Amino acid sequence: MTRVLVSGATGKLGAPIAAALADADDLTLAGRVARSLTGQDGFSTVAEALAATQADVLLDVTSPAVGEAHTLTAIAAGLPVVLGTTGLDKAGEERIHAAAIAADVPVLYVPNFAITAVLMMRFAAEAAKVLDQCAIVEEHNPAKVDRPSGTALRTADLVEAASGTRPEISSIRIEGVVANQSVIFGAGAQTLELRNVTLSREAFVPGALLALRRVAALTPGLHVGLEQILD
Ligand SMILES: NC(=O)c1ccc[n+]([C@@H]2O[C@H](COP(=O)([O-])OP(=O)(O)OC[C@H]3O[C@@H](n4cnc5c(N)ncnc54)[C@H](OP(=O)(O)O)[C@@H]3O)[C@@H](O)[C@H]2O)c1
Structure with missing residues (x-):
């Protein structure tokens, strides 16, 4: 025990x-x-x-x-x-x-205990090996003290390690949100968006x-x- x-x-x-x-x-x-x-x-x-x-x-x-x-x-x-x-x-x-x-x-x-968020970061690192245009948008409740979020910074570290380019991070603080993040990749006439949504602290x-x-x-x-x- x-x-x-x-x-x-x-x-x-x-x-x-x-x-x-x-x-x-x-x-x-x-x-x-x-x-x-x-x-x-x-x-x-x-x-x-x-x-x-x-x-x-x-x-x-x-x-x-x-x-x-x-x-x-x-x-x-x-x-x-x-x-x-x-x-x-x-x-x-x-x-x-x-x-x-x-x-x-x-x-x-552990900047983020949500298993879906960890998978989002893993998939972002994989995509960054191929797609070098990337931006991160993180959304949290206004009560969150730190900005950008630890998850956004960690994702940026992983993307930068894979692609050599650090993505821009945008932080949004708005009531009703627990913790969401999109990692958006762009290439000629196509985009890829990885999005993690946390519905409650459970x-x-x-x-x-x-x-x-x-x-x-x-x-x-x-x-x-x-x-x-x-x-
Ligand atoms: N890793 C993740 O997945 C994850 C997910 C969500 C949030 N977070 C992070 O976890 C932290 C807590 O978030 P929360 O939303 O639970 O905050 P919260 O609701 O404000 O709770 C903070 C807790 O810490 C205690 N505390 C604060 N200062 C203290 C001190 N000096 N000594 C002892 N206890 C103290 C508070 O009690 P008292 O005020 O009575 O001391 C309360 O129990 C934040 O950094 C947040 O960003 C991490």
Whole structure:
């Protein structure tokens, strides 16, 4: 049984993941972290929770302002981490990788837990080998803090690696949307559009559980993307 500490457990993403742990046979909730849980059935900081619980892995789904700090705290305690909080920049990735190597701990940063989004990125990388004109349009709710989205940046990285050209990213923030993205390729008199639509945050739960099951088997250091453990 893998014991999971969920940081951001009261959030729109953390709450359904914490609830799904109760139904899993091989995963269990070790503790919940959120500032609003102070004095209730949970912890206000990751450090406090690590000291008081027996956890095997940390899931962080909080905010770009604190996701890196929470990850570094867990690494220092020797705990594998699934980081689902978006907005981590390259410098942050390097700091986490260095700390994880030093502590001999695996960390999986997953900008998008939706399996359909991971397939969209994979297919985009494949198309970019042939089609060098590409643009990305990402759509999210206005509450999303980071812009462009982590998924758009990751897709741009993959397309650039395959084609040598970095695609332009357009970000739209509009009520009613959870998380959508189109990757549009153009060539002479033809276009190809790959579109991922997320209808609710339940779409992120299966990928998050898969990441929690498999992160400990990864090599020490930072790994990026659900595709690292999908196959
Ligand atoms: N990887 C993916 O597939 C995916 C999908 C959707 C969203 N996300 C990302 O996941 C993150 C959370 O999104 P959300 O929509 O769930 O946000 P949300 O509804 O605002 O929830 C944020 C959670 O983090 C907690 N939190 C915030 N700051 C904290 C701090 N300093 N210390 C402890 N807990 C803190 C909040 O509780 P308190 O305010 O009580 O502290 C709350 O439980 C964002 O970065 C978002 O972009 C990722």
